Amino acid sequence: MSDEGMSVIVKTVSCVLVVPTVVFGLYVIMHGHLTPGGGFPGGAVMATIVALFLVAYGKDGSRKILKKDCLSAAESIGLLLFAALAFAGISVTFFSNFLANTGNWFGTVIPFGPNPGYLVSGGVLPLMNIAVGIEVFAALSAIMILMFSYSGDDSK
């Protein structure tokens, strides 16, 4: 069974939508310590574009574009990064926020109460958000690709 996906209009529009979707997902991930959001929702937002590609390009077309081995590696790297950041503060406790309030990198001391929001604050929180974002994006994309590509494949 050959599945070449939908028309060229849908394919083009899905290519155009990559940019706003990925930018919004990255925004949600990187502002996780300032506004509602974070690694989990941001990764899910970025994974929606993979779902759109799967629908638009079909089983055969999407197999050439989306490489699930890279996603598998990214998933492992995200989780390892998260665990490494957790272990990096082991001199105090597991998951200690060793970067916060040091005044150095990501250690901006913020005033109490409402403030405009400083992107490089929060210690390890933004870094952990990025790690979790990579992991969630890769895991959700890999799950979708596998379940979409190999479901209902009776001809083999």
Added chain:
Amino acid sequence: MCKVKAIKALTLLALLAMLVGTTVYMHDFGSPENAAMDDYFIQNGQAETGSNNIVAAVLFDYRGLDTIGEASVLFAAACAIFLLFRRSEE
């Protein structure tokens, strides 16, 4: 047959009673019974973690061990699906 229906109806009625009871006896919005933990996070969260978003501070700093469990669950689910669909590759 009639007995099964009666049990089903009783179960639904008990669930309905629980839901109505919870709604009636729920404390007012914004006034929890034990607010010591919330007050601590609101007063010290910004100073201790440097993060404006208290939810993110709780998720990744105070309850970080919980979050790494969550991430591992997702990782394990993806691994299981990779294993399940492995045979149909090639």
